[in-house]
Amino acid sequence: MADKIKNAKIVFVVGGPGSGKGTQCEKIVAKYGYTHLSSGDLLRAEVASGSDRGKTLQAIMQKGELVPLDTVLDMIKDAMIAKADVSKGYLIDGYPREVKQGEEFEKKIGAPALLLYIDAKGETMVKRLMKRGETSGRADDNEETIKKRLDLYYKATEPVIAFYEQRGIVRKINSELPVDEVFAIVEKAIDELK
Ligand SMILES: Nc1nc2c(ncn2[C@@H]2O[C@H](COP(=O)(O)OP(=O)(O)OP(=O)(O)O)[C@@H](O)[C@H]2O)c(=O)[nH]1
Ligand SMILES: Nc1ccn([C@@H]2O[C@H](COP(=O)(O)OP(=O)(O)O)[C@@H](O)[C@H]2O)c(=O)n1
Ligand SMILES: [Mg+2]
Numbered sequence: 001m002a003d004k005i006k007n008a009k010i011v012f013v014v015g016g017p018g019s020g021k022g023t024q025c026e027k028i029v030a031k032y033g034y035t036h037l038s039s040g041d042l043l044r045a046e047v048a049s050g051s052d053r054g055k056t057l058q059a060i061m062q063k064g065e066l067v068p069l070d071t072v073l074d075m076i077k078d079a080m081i082a083k084a085d086v087s088k089g090y091l092i093d094g095y096p097r098e099v100k101q102g103e104e105f106e107k108k109i110g111a112p113a114l115l116l117y118i119d120a121k122g123e124t125m126v127k128r129l130m131k132r133g134e135t136s137g138r139a140d141d142n143e144e145t146i147k148k149r150l151d152l153y154y155k156a157t158e159p160v161i162a163f164y165e166q167r168g169i170v171r172k173i174n175s176e177l178p179v180d181e182v183f184a185i186v187e188k189a190i191d192e193l194k
Contacts, residue, residue, distance in 0.1 A: 005080050009034075009089035009193060010110055012096065014160055015118030017149040018129035020175040020182065024118060025091045027183045032190060035083045038093040042075045043067060044138075062139050064148030066156070069101050077109055089193075098156040099163050114193055115164045116186060120175045122150055 011034070013021045025036045043061060047054040053071075060067050072095060080090055092112070096102035106112075120128075126146055133141030140149065164170050171189035175182050 004084035005087075005090075005109065008080075008084070008087055008110070009114075010112045011089065011091050011190075011193075012102075012112045012115045012164070013091055013093040013118065014096070014115055014157065015175065016120065016122070016125045016153040016157075017146065018125040018132065019118040019120045020128075020179070021093050021118050023179055024116070024173070024175070024183060024186050025093050027179075028091055028186065028190060031187070032088065034089040034091050035080075035087040036091045036093060037076055037079050039072050039076060039095040039097075040093075042079060043072065046075070058139070062145065064140055064145040064152060066097055066152065069104060073101070073104055073108060076105075080109065096157075096160050097152075099159050102160055102163060112164070112169060114189060115161070115170045116189060117161050117170050117172045118175045118182075119172055124176060125150065 013025055015021050022038060025038070028034055029036050043057055047058045047061070057067055057071070076092065076095060080087075083090075092105075096105060129141050129146045130143065132138070133146075140146070161170055171185075171192075173182060173185050173189070
């Protein structure tokens with residue numbers, strides 16, 4: 001089954017909480033028709049299903065901690081296979097969260113062609129998430145959990161960027177700019193892929 005996705009273009013979208021990953025992915029989908037898979041959204045869907053597994057996940061996410069690697073990877077892989085026949089490429093949003101997650105993804109699925117590094121200042125991310133929290137209904141968009149997510153991002157996820165920089169596939173995107181200006185930079189990076 002995994003053979004089907006071996007030749008697909010894979011783009012990792014990495015950045016801190018609230019940096020704007022989801023916002024840019026939506027725009028990429030609209031222009032390029034890629035399949036957007038947000039690992040956070042997949043996990044939230046499992047929570048919403050009310051399953052036992054969802055209950056365990058909810059407790060972890062509420063604390064801003066990382067869900068076990070195999071759980072997330074299996075969900076992403078299943079979702080990729082489900083879209084294999086129609087997909088022009090995949091946006092893997094919010095994964096890998098740590099270097100080990102990237103290594104396992106490559107073992108089980110394949111190598112990314114590009115890593116979009118969505119970069120905003122810590123204070124900007126906190127501000128955006130506090131604002132989003134007014135309406136998002138996300139249990140983790142509160143001050144305490146945001147701080148933990150941010151700490152974990154700097155500790156565990158930033159090394160992912162350094163890891164893929166050695167391969168020359170990282171494109172750093174300044175997401176302090178207005179959304180459309182950010183997207184103009186994103187477009188250049190995606191166009192280079194073709
Ligand atoms: N000014 C500005 N605001 C943005 C930009 N991108 C996103 N935002 C705002 O920041 C908030 C967070 O954006 P998301 O796209 O949900 O961020 P994310 O990186 O997917 O966040 P997580 O799902 O928490 O990982 C949203 O409410 C957006 O309105 C941007 O480029 N510029
Ligand atoms: N690869 C992933 C993605 C999300 N998660 C969990 O899901 C939560 C929300 O992820 P997200 O990508 O939607 O949001 P941010 O934390 O990036 O803002 C994280 O804080 C983690 O608890 C995870 O453990 N592993
Ligand atoms: Mg998101």
